[in-house]
Amino acid sequence: MCGIASIYNYHYAAPQIRREDLRVLREHLRHRGPDGEGEWYSDCGRVGLGHRRLSIIDLTDQGAQPCADELSRVVLVFNGEIYNHPELRRELELKGHRFRGRSDTEVLLRLYLEEGDRCWTRLRGMFAVVLWDARERCLKLVRDVHGIKPLYYADDGWRLCAASQVKALVGSRLVSHEKEPAGAAGYFLMGSVPEPFTLFREVRAVEPGQVLTVDERGARYSRRFGSVQGLWTDRPLESGAAPLAQAVRDSVRYHLVSDVPVMIYLSAGVDSRAIAALAVQEKSVSLSGLTLAFDEPGPEAPDESGAAAAFAERIGLAHRTHRLSGADFFASQSAFLDAMDQPTLDGANIYHISRAARLAGYKVALSGVGGDELFAGYPSFRDVPLWAKLLWLPSSIPGAGDVWRRVSPWVRRWLGRGSAKVDGLLSQPRGLTGAYLLKRGLFMPWELPDLLGKEMAVEGLRRLRLPERLSEALRRTGRSDRVRVACLEMCFYLRHQLLRDADWAGMAHGVEVRTPLVDTVLTAQVAALNASGPAPAKADLASAAGLSVDRPKSGFTLPVRRWIESDRALPECKEADRKLGRTQHWSRRWAYAVYRRSAR
Amino acid sequence: MRALLALVTDCYGGNGGLAQANRDVFEALAAIVPVDVLPRLAEGVSATPAGVSQRKAPRSRSAYVASAFARAWAGRDRYAAVFCGHLHLAPLAEAIHRSTGLPYWLHLHGIEAWRPPSAFLGTAPSARLVTAVSRYTRRRFLSWSEVDPGRCRLLPDTYDARFAPGPRSRQLVERYGLAGHRVILTVGRLSSSERYKGHDRLIVLMPRILEKVPEALYVIAGGGDDRPYLASVAERCGVSSKVRFIGRVPDEDLPDLYRSSDLYVMPSTGEGFGIVFLEAAACGLPVIGGRLDGSADALRDGLAGTLVDPGNMDELLKAVVGGLQERGAKDVSVFAKPAFAGHARALWGEFFADRSGSAS
Numbered sequence: 001m002c003g004i005a006s007i008y009n010y011h012y013a014a015p016q017i018r019r020e021d022l023r024v025l026r027e028h029l030r031h032r033g034p035d036g037e038g039e040w041y042s043d044c045g046r047v048g049l050g051h052r053r054l055s056i057i058d059l060t061d062q063g064a065q066p067c068a069d070e071l072s073r074v075v076l077v078f079n080g081e082i083y084n085h086p087e088l089r090r091e092l093e094l095k096g097h098r099f100r101g102r103s104d105t106e107v108l109l110r111l112y113l114e115e116g117d118r119c120w121t122r123l124r125g126m127f128a129v130v131l132w133d134a135r136e137r138c139l140k141l142v143r144d145v146h147g148i149k150p151l152y153y154a155d156d157g158w159r160l161c162a163a164s165q166v167k168a169l170v171g172s173r174l175v176s177h178e179k180e181p182a183g184a185a186g187y188f189l190m191g192s193v194p195e196p197f198t199l200f201r202e203v204r205a206v207e208p209g210q211v212l213t214v215d216e217r218g219a220r221y222s223r224r225f226g227s228v229q230g231l232w233t234d235r236p237l238e239s240g241a242a243p244l245a246q247a248v249r250d251s252v253r254y255h256l257v258s259d260v261p262v263m264i265y266l267s268a269g270v271d272s273r274a275i276a277a278l279a280v281q282e283k284s285v286s287l288s289g290l291t292l293a294f295d296e297p298g299p300e301a302p303d304e305s306g307a308a309a310a311f312a313e314r315i316g317l318a319h320r321t322h323r324l325s326g327a328d329f330f331a332s333q334s335a336f337l338d339a340m341d342q343p344t345l346d347g348a349n350i351y352h353i354s355r356a357a358r359l360a361g362y363k364v365a366l367s368g369v370g371g372d373e374l375f376a377g378y379p380s381f382r383d384v385p386l387w388a389k390l391l392w393l394p395s396s397i398p399g400a401g402d403v404w405r406r407v408s409p410w411v412r413r414w415l416g417r418g419s420a421k422v423d424g425l426l427s428q429p430r431g432l433t434g435a436y437l438l439k440r441g442l443f444m445p446w447e448l449p450d451l452l453g454k455e456m457a458v459e460g461l462r463r464l465r466l467p468e469r470l471s472e473a474l475r476r477t478g479r480s481d482r483v484r485v486a487c488l489e490m491c492f493y494l495r496h497q498l499l500r501d502a503d504w505a506g507m508a509h510g511v512e513v514r515t516p517l518v519d520t521v522l523t524a525q526v527a528a529l530n531a532s533g534p535a536p537a538k539a540d541l542a543s544a545a546g547l548s549v550d551r552p553k554s555g556f557t558l559p560v561r562r563w564i565e566s567d568r569a570l571p572e573c574k575e576a577d578r579k580l581g582r583t584q585h586w587s588r589r590w591a592y593a594v595y596r597r598s599a600r
Numbered sequence: 601m602r603a604l605l606a607l608v609t610d611c612y613g614g615n616g617g618l619a620q621a622n623r624d625v626f627e628a629l630a631a632i633v634p635v636d637v638l639p640r641l642a643e644g645v646s647a648t649p650a651g652v653s654q655r656k657a658p659r660s661r662s663a664y665v666a667s668a669f670a671r672a673w674a675g676r677d678r679y680a681a682v683f684c685g686h687l688h689l690a691p692l693a694e695a696i697h698r699s700t701g702l703p704y705w706l707h708l709h710g711i712e713a714w715r716p717p718s719a720f721l722g723t724a725p726s727a728r729l730v731t732a733v734s735r736y737t738r739r740r741f742l743s744w745s746e747v748d749p750g751r752c753r754l755l756p757d758t759y760d761a762r763f764a765p766g767p768r769s770r771q772l773v774e775r776y777g778l779a780g781h782r783v784i785l786t787v788g789r790l791s792s793s794e795r796y797k798g799h800d801r802l803i804v805l806m807p808r809i810l811e812k813v814p815e816a817l818y819v820i821a822g823g824g825d826d827r828p829y830l831a832s833v834a835e836r837c838g839v840s841s842k843v844r845f846i847g848r849v850p851d852e853d854l855p856d857l858y859r860s861s862d863l864y865v866m867p868s869t870g871e872g873f874g875i876v877f878l879e880a881a882a883c884g885l886p887v888i889g890g891r892l893d894g895s896a897d898a899l900r901d902g903l904a905g906t907l908v909d910p911g912n913m914d915e916l917l918k919a920v921v922g923g924l925q926e927r928g929a930k931d932v933s934v935f936a937k938p939a940f941a942g943h944a945r946a947l948w949g950e951f952f953a954d955r956s957g958s959a960s
Binding site for chain 1: 732734735738739742743746749750752753754756897900901903934935939942943946947950
């Protein structure tokens with residue numbers, strides 16, 4: 001896990017790159033890789049690759065990046081982990097490849113040399129890669145299928161700059177600061193900025209599971225090597241579906257590949273407990289559990305530390321609890337928001353637990369993120385198909401949406417309860433996409449002009465085309481509601497919010513957050529089990545790990561509401577209160593405050 | 601081999617920059633794909649190079665639309681694609697694409713693409729390829745269009761090999777009374793509706809320039825209705841004798857005019873690219889342009905000339921005085937025709953080779 005950056009002045013009219021530009025870009029990623037730095041420039045002076053290193057596998061200089069073969073045919077920088085690198089290494093050695101060190105980066109390099117773009121499907125792990133292929137004279141930017149690791153680029157027609165974080169590109173002053181209305185609109189609709197958009201027009205996310213190739217003509221997607229939808233529907237498993245217990249155990253084992261001790265973020269929920277229970281059975285690496293607890297627990301953020309500690313003791317896992325007080329939260333509020341790469345509704349939890357992990361001396365952590373998407377743990381798996389059916393008929397009545405939007409606020413006022421989202425019950429597109437927008441929606445489209453101004457809201461919604469993007473994500477996903485909702489959750493909520501938060505919030509402290517339940521092989525296994533029998537659920541995950549589901553689903557939440565309503569909250573929180581009114585749900589006020597802060 | 605149907609405002613026989621840019625594209629592509637040009641206007645008759653044929657311009661707009669449709673429909677198996685040489689023709693190219701399936705290539709020259717034109721039907725043309733002459737034009741176009749940025753590439757203007765360094769032309773020096781002066785030159789249309797080229801800013805600056813370089817003379821080449829206004833500005837500033845309007849210069853005299861000058865200045869805020877910068881620099885002149893528009897590309901971010909904030913008079917003064925003392929131009933050969941042609945053909949190969957039946 002590291003920070004990567006590149007500049008390619010690809011157009012024939014563009015001058016050579018300036019080395020100081022690449023260094024400035026790279027240094028904006030310093031927090032992601034405190035253990036070292038590296039850079040490489042092509043002989044033609046048009047390509048530069050930069051790297052900040054967080055050393056986890058092969059701690060020697062042999063694991064340094066950029067990594068090139070002896071003839072400099074291919075040079076790459078890489079952010080992430082290739083968990084199956086030992087077996088790939090053995091395979092490559094049999095084919096005559098010789099390795100200088102033990103790093104997964106070198107395996108990736110050799111595998112690319114051997115197989116070219118076919119190599120991407122061979123990788124089990126999380127990765128964002130920028131490589132220069134001198135044989136084809138092109139730069140390639142690649143992200144893993146789930147989009148666990150981020151990679152952003154800005155292409156002005158002459159020059160393509162890429163980096164692990166949006167803030168690095170924008171902070172380097174190499175790219176335009178012009179705002180992207182679609183990014184802002186998407187944030188208010190969903191609580192996170194939907195890819196490929198960012199808050200900046202020129203900066204875009206590399207599409208997961210695709211290869212973005214840049215040569216003298218420009219940048220284009222040249223190959224799609226995988227998709228979440230494909231994992232759920234296309235991929236026949238040669239050996240049939242493995243038992244779930246074996247599949248999950250396999251994924252956890254792979255995610256423990258490390259030369260440094262590994263921390264497990266432990267709550268009292270099924271996902272993290274299952275990971276911990278399976279991880280302790282592997283003796284390959286030193287493990288410890290960490291639970292975040294609050295000085296002021298409450299119903300929305302109960303203190304799980306006791307239950308987590310008891311569980312850790314039962315399975316023989318070393319464990320510690322980090323107590324976060326309101327004072328700690330306020331003291332770190334500015335640093336938290338400054339570290340945030342793109343505005344997001346969430347992220348405080350993983351930010352604070354990662355901070356605690358780093359203080360304890362850890363730089364690798366396992367998280368249970370992704371379990372709810374894979375094992376249908378969210379209420380959305382029940383609600384979205386149900387709402388889609390219930391709303392189908394009333395939504396079909398011409399004008400019903402407009403009438404309801406006018407009536408609904410009165411009804412809510414009369415009842416004295418209900419979310420503003422209720423107003424949009426009949427105004428969303430019919431089917432799963434509309435129901436999903438209602439379920440996951442933070443603000444409704446007609447609320448955006450108040451938040452962004454009319455022009456930006458209209459332009460943002462027009463460019464974003466969110467319903468169309470959701471429909472696109474459902475293409476070729478078959479008829480199973482379970483699979484269709486899983487695809488939506490994995491391609492939107494998981495990818496744009498949870499995984500992005502896990503990345504920036506972990507890397508803010510130099511901690512690599514690994515996600516054993518977001519894994520291409522495991523997803524395909526669960527999909528195969530789903531296709532051949534009863535859909536694997538949370539209870540199956542629990543039993544696969546030898547746990548009992550003895551408590552209802554618990555989130556991994558902070559008492560943010562009480563904190564942002566405190567007198568010590570940031571000025572942006574007070575501004576949000578004034579703008580939206582204190583009766584609005586705290587998440588909406590917090591979202592507005594975060595956006596205002598990011599737009600400073 | 602299937603051909604390219606080119607819908608353009610003007611081309612062979614035309615005198616403007618658009619006509620020249622279109623000719624450059626077609627001459628580059630003619631080596632790999634036959635080009636069939638249908639101009640909206642044709643000022644005169646001109647020979648076309650091998651591989652390019654030009655049809656007669658229809659008399660009216662409706663006749664043009666009908667002719668373009670008829671040609672595309674009848675030749676939908678003969679054509680590989682449609683080239684659309686102006687954004688205002690994009691609705692026509694879009695309609696042809698929707699009715700015949702022919703993909704189209706939209707080329708953007710500059711200011712016309714900076715804001716959505718009112719006549720433009722929708723903001724997401726299905727152009728398979730959009731080329732813009734500069735990064736600035738591309739950025740402005742993408743700010744309102746929904747075209748995938750990956751399909752929007754750069755194809756900068758190029759310049760003719762006849763623009764090359766050479767001795768001063770005695771004839772022109774004599775004709776325009778340039779002897780004994782340090783000549784600051786601007787070439788461009790003088791249009792009252794497009795006062796973005798910065799002639800007036802330079803005239804206002806002339807008194808301060810003359811303080812430092814007394815032999816300076818500002819020569820303005822180009823015709824148009826804004827000459828009286830500019831003359832009045834010169835008079836108000838008391839520099840009428842140091843500002844010389846020489847009118848429209850014949851195309852064949854342009855290289856000699858550049859060679860007979862000392863500095864090319866155009867502090868414009870509205871250049872799509874600024875081909876004149878290339879022509880002037882190729883003839884050996886130091887050049888000064890604005891950094892807020894497409895000029896930054898022609899001057900290669902300052903490598904091929906000096907970039908200034910066009911509204912900052914102190915910065916402009918410093919650049920002009922420095923430029924008059926400068927010897928030798930920067931190299932702009934990167935924009936010469938071989939690189940341009942190679943790039944145009946490569947773009948054709950990437951986007952349309954599947955339909956043309958030819959390799960790029």
